[in-house]
Amino acid sequence: MGLLSLAIWTPIAFGLVLLALGRDEQAPAVRWLALVGAVVSFLVTLPLYTQFDTSTAAMQFVENAAWIDRFNVKYHLGVDGISLWFVLLTAFINVIVVIAGWEVITRRVNQYMAAFLILSGLMIGVFSTLDGLLFYVFFEATLIPMYLIIGIWGGPNKIYAAFKFFLYTLMGSLLMLVALIFLYTKSGGSFDMATWHALRLDSTSQTLLFFAFFAAFAVKVPMWPVHTWLPDVHVEAPTGGSAVLAAIMLKLGAYGFLRFSLPIAPDAAHEWAWLMIALSLTAVVYVGLVAMVQEDMKKLVAYSSVAHMGFVTLGFFIFIDLGMSGGLVQMIAHGFVSGAMFLSIGVLYDRVHSREIASYGGVVNTMPKFAAFSLFFAMANCGLPGTAGFVGEWMVILAAVKFNFWIGAAAATALIFGAAYTLWMFKRVYLGPVVNDDVKALKDIDAREFLMLALLAAAVLWMGVYPKPFTDVMDVSVAQLLKHVAISKLN
């Protein structure tokens, strides 16, 4: 069994064991088993990084076996510089989420933990597959555990959120399914992504394919104007669900652009780049403004996610390697930072059971340690140099300025808006006098919460100070992708 298979199936196997075991009476044992499962799943992904060869753009750790002969579908796995970090990120966030749900979840603990472990395996599958249909299977299968996570452990309006999440994203993916079948037919019966990358396609086909993929991935990213599901879902999802959703699931969409839209329909991608840039800028600027007026902390961070993901798509569609690498770095950084933001909100919510900004004020007086962490993550969210949030945004803005000054200038305003909404929220929640008894009664974070936030803070800091390991891995693959995209498929 290859390393990638191990990375995918270890968490899923642990998840199934948890499902088979465990009633709520054995919750402590279930939690420990889940933690062991998550840690082991993370450890098996580490050799992927240590053994990764940064000098080549070729797929590494390739596994290729026949799966469904009837459709010529292969169990074909492999990672390159674009996908490698997401495998590790997913496994890492999974550990954090298990820790985050430790005491908070008391009902059906085994199902909760199992859902996250299985989800993490499926998402690693999405990032490491090289076969179109296998990709779709993993991509869609992630909806099932997330639907249950939101619906079972979510907030008061969870049913609405769960349905909105499932149906909204399913609609996009179903169009992608038709696109995949179309490509299968066009390529003479192959679901192999490399074959599709090399496939010649006429202009109409490319446009249709581009928009079919756009439907699937733009909803997932989510890009403006199909982002409306995200705030609703984030508000109702349990803390762990929000963290995984923001940290990993949104990246599935952005990753899809790089694996499908750009290399398969390069001419259409160039032709419609203006639209993508326009939508990305709208997300960055307009959604940034929308975030500012939110009363609900989770909603605010959700809108901030949309704005940050706007940077990612902007970086992709200006076709400059700095921008694309910047987009990828931004994806990873946002994975750490947004995850941390949602977990911080979760820490408050567990104590006060309110997400309203107005219910807080002066938290720093009662929870100084926690406030320090929150301040750090807030700074990372507005892109302070030295934190992870800075690197990606900076790269994208530089590339955008190189591409067109005004686009760069518009993107750069996000730094102002980002700082405005994040710091204003921080001020209203943490600073000032203690406003009510709830806040007065707050206890500072315990060892478990400290560990969880410290791990994330370390990652954010490491990435901000020394981003080289991240960019080194990407460089060759990004250059290769851009070279591929620059060649027209029309003639």
Add this chain to the structure above:
Amino acid sequence: MIDKISWIVALPDLVLLVMACVIALMDLGVKTALRGKTYVLTLVTLAVVAYMQAERALSGATLYGFGNMVVSDAMGNWLKCFATIAVMVTLVYARGYSAHRGMLRGGELFTLSIFALLGMSVMISGNNLLVIYMGLELLTLSSYALVALRRDNATATEAAMKYFVLGAMASGFLLYGMSMVYGATGSLDITAIFKAIASGQIRHQVLVFGLVFIVAGLAFKLGAVPFHMWIPDVYQGAPTAITLMIGGAPKLAAFAMIMRLLVEGMLPLAMDWQQMLLMLSVGSLLVGNLAAIAQTNVKRMLAFSTISQMGFVLLGIMSGVVSGDSLTFTANAYSSAMFYVITYVLTTLASFGILLLLSQEGFESEEIADLAGLNQRSPLYAGVMAVCLLSLAGIPPLVGFYAKLAVLQALVASGQAFHLGVAVFAVLMSLIGAFYYLRVIKVMYFDEPITASSVVAPLDVRVVLCINGGLVLVLGLLPGGLLALCGNAIRQMLGT
């Protein structure tokens, strides 16, 4: 004098016939409430028959018996084998339910089920219009009686009446169409009809006139829009066990009948019937999915869901390319429909199995709300039901996804530009479908249970249900074998 080959071809059916009579007689001496002896003997009989059919299917030979009146080929034998297993599973699920509702005062449930199965068998292996019709009548007459088995229940009797009247009309359609075809071609033999039509000597008008009636009859049996009206009423009105009996295995036989009549018999008329099937399937997808949203009764919802699923089956059948010279595409299209039907039956069995399990003595689990909080009462059965519903919705990695994929692939591969539009329409309809399946999952997982009592099931039901639900998942992870099986069977039928 019956020759040796005819014996080989007919042996499983003869076993069914003889054992149906033996079981009916033996049951006179059985006095226990659950009819244990009859039950075991029936299951053993069916297991033996299923084994014989599988053996014949694996041998791969195509044999004609009784002067070409019946055929034994891989497709037919596999479908018969699966239908037999489906009836077995149905009986396992149905016994407890039926015993509580006075349907086991006699052993008719078992005898009638075997006769229904015999009817399906004859239908599937018929190579002659009249043989097919006879098989169909045996199946439907047994089904009418099965629906009316709970004779003191007003809804069940009403459903039986409705089923009988409408079913008789459909049979009339079919018979009328067959007589037209007979009149035009001068033969009842499917192979001879094919040759006659292919010769181009027959008047097209008469043939198409007959074809319309045949397609209408078939659509009626399959439950495609606009011939679907009986499905919701009968599904809802019949005792749940019988709903499963008529909604499960007979779909396999209906598929075989379509293959025999339209493909083996009238392939040269494909241009005509493909258009009809397209209209039927588009209508079924639309009406089935939209109407299912409004239902609060699970059985009625599943009835509309069946209608939409049959729309997909028809979509697969109509995707076969006939004008071109590529028989591979044609085989892919028909095998996708076959795969769809088989997996549909598999999934339906498990989901109705759960409903039957939840219907305790004096309580019918019919409303969607009755499933509330099932996950808290029994995570295992909630899991099985969820897997089935997600499979019906076509979410990977469950088997229903590959069924939809196969059909859509056949549709797109048929190369007509507007088929791409139909494919988009079909996936949008399955998006609507996902909503009402998810709603049931929501009730099971997100709502609080009305009763805290855990669900108890006898050992046989528990084992079969776990295997059944497990297969939906396992076939979703490894669908290759069943896909290949369908592909080979269809290719053999088409003679490539």
